[in-house]
Amino acid sequence: MLKIADHTFNSRLFCGTGKFANSQTMLDALHASGSELVTLAMKRIDRHSHTDNLMLPLQKTGIKLLPNTSGARTAKEALFAAELGREMFATNWVKLEIHPDPKYLLPDPIETLIAAEALVKKGFVVLPYVHADPVLCRRLEALGCAAVMPLASPIGSNQGLVTKAFLQIIIEQSTVPVVIDAGIGCPSDATAAMELGADAVLVNTAIASSRSPQQMAQCFKQAVETGRMAYEAGLGQVYQYAQHTSPLTGFLRENQEHQGGLNAL
Amino acid sequence: MHFDSVFAKLDQVDLRLALYATTPAQVEQALHNPAGNIQALMALLSPAAQPYLETMAQRASQLTQQRFGHTINLFIPLYLSNLCANECDYCGFTMSNKIKRKVLNLNEINKEIDILKRNKFDSVLLVAGEHESKVGIDYFCQVLPTIKQHFSQVNMEVQPLSSQDYASLQLLGLDGVMLYQETYNQVTYAQHHTRGKKQDFSYRLTSPDRLGELGIDKIGLGVLLGLDDWRLDALMMGYHLQHLENRYWRSKLSISLPRLRPCVGGIQPKSVLSDSGLVQLICAFRLFNAHLEISLSTRESAPMRNHLIPLGITHMSAGSSTQPGGYANPSKALEQFEISDERSVQEISSMLSQRGYQAIFKDWERDWH
Helix, strand or coil, X not given: CEEECCEEECCCEEECCCCCCCHHHHHHHHHHHCCCEEEEEHHHCCCCCCCCCCHXXXXXXXXXXEEXXXXXXXXXXXXXXXXXXXXXXXXXXXXXXXXXXXXXXXXXXXXXXXXXXXXXHCCCEEEEEECCCHHHHHHHHHHXXXXXXXXXXXXXXXXXXXXXXXXXXXXXXXXXXXXXXXXXXXXHHHHHHHHHCCCEEEECHHHHCCCCHHHHHHHHHHHHHHHXXXXXXXXXXXXXXXXXXXXXXXXXXXXXXXXXXXXXX | CCHHHHHHHCCHHHHHHXXXXXXXXXXHHHHHCCCCCHHHHHHHHCXXXXXXXXXXXXXXXXXXXXXXXXXXXXXXXXEEECCCCCEECCCCCCCCCCXXXXXXXXXXXXXXXXXXXXXXXXEEEEXXXXXXXXXXXHHHHHHHHHHHCXXXXXXXXXXXXXXXXXXXXXXXXXXXXXXXXXXXCHHHHHHHXXXXXXXXXXXXXXXXXXXXXXXXXXXXXXXXXXXXXXXXXXXXXXXXXXXXXXXXXXXEEEEECCEXXXXXXCCCCCCCCCHHXXXXXXXXXXXXXXXXXXXXXXXXCHHHHHHXXXXXXXXXXXXXXXXXXXXXXXXXXCCCCXXXXXXXXXXXXXXXXXXXXXXXXXXXXXXXX
16 A cells, blocks of 8 residues: 555555546546546636536545646746645645746756645645656655655656656655656556666556557556566566576585585585 | 748848749759658759659658558547637637637636547646737636646747746646748738737747747647748748757657638638648658658648648647537637537547547646656
């Protein structure tokens, strides 16, 4: 079981709510994913409308909602978005996303650090979306973030684990859960991320943009479960050359056995 | 360096020759690596790319869905005034036109807003004819705070302004500015803009730089397709986009592709942009820039708009009126141009839904700046 802050999760697949054709397609996909944590952009929520087509259906599912600050370009904007999420969904959890670059939507490390510090002080459970930067993850962890969410590749790009070498360092060092977010393009990427030892993955575009979001969500569910099982079972080491069953150093053991035999005499 | 310096070095005669001399092999090469590649954009805009239209459309559609999902953002124009101190022979607001002129006061603006809010709109495009003294910065500063109270996204399509004026409006909550060059051919530009400040080609050309320097959220470009050679004008707009994107990394870029149509009493297009030409344009720009916002107005007919949606469009207006006060008092006496797609916003939303798209009304929160 995965534990983030005071909450435990059976599923290690987190999902998004953007890019779906309609709310029913989204709900069917979320259901098929088995996800127990779903993020939604506060910028899309119409708090003045009582018929919001994103918020109401999601609330009915009973899945834990994770408001995100997507669209924020500064720490200040992200703080506003987080406060609105807390007010509307009665949750102190927030996925912190600050991306001032509209081209690749890459997260701003400086503004993220500033916002994370302020949000932790305000009592939020902060899950920051960051570049796969091990030092930044250390800094965010030290501030009190409940998890870190490094990207695998640019968001929505489906490029897969481009930052693998750095994700490995983050996973190795982190004392809080590592959720690999952004760029996971196909189920095998999710499996690979889980095999690396990630605590969870977050997937949106690959599910929502597929021809059958429901079917793709099910594929990701299985992929994440498989990857986690393989990680827990203990994957064999990767070697460049074949390993001989009779290694060159076998004679040392033979000598030891022989000597042991002589000593026993 | 502003775009006028880049523009001065571009030889449009040579570019035109290269555009029309493009070979099928060059188009195929362009299809391999179109992103951010201005040479590829040229090939995809050329007549040689026409046989590849279906391939371009398939790829453009896929790219758009991956980036923007199954969604279309809806916005509404709010015409503040039809006063104009320019003479532009293609526009209904041109100063010599004997139409009733009107500038909305705050009370009239509020009446319009009430109707737009009833239709769920949260993104508005403020439009005005260009009249510096009566509908200038003082007027905009007066009305913007009221409008911003009701909309999360407020964009403007008015005359070019100084950096200082743009900064004042940004402080009042302005999110973006659409400023169409109309044509990048200076001779043609001079022929169609015969009086008023709009005659200053360079001031208009460098306005997006002034906006980019301020880090405004959105900058919109456009050409009136048909005023000159639309292929070349589109290519020049590609250079303009590339210049802005390389320098002002915080601003989103958007384009609009209005077609100049042959009409009775109006000017005749120098080159008519056909339906297939419009499709080629949309696809070429999408392949050139996967994250570019592409806006489609109600100038296009309902069937045409339906077909264009999956090809790369990200933003649409719906239920538009092109005259000041036109939502509260619908008549056609004061309008800038005739609407072709007259469907209501409810009809547009339901059409989008039937085609597997979600209409997005809200994509920002007005209090977060």
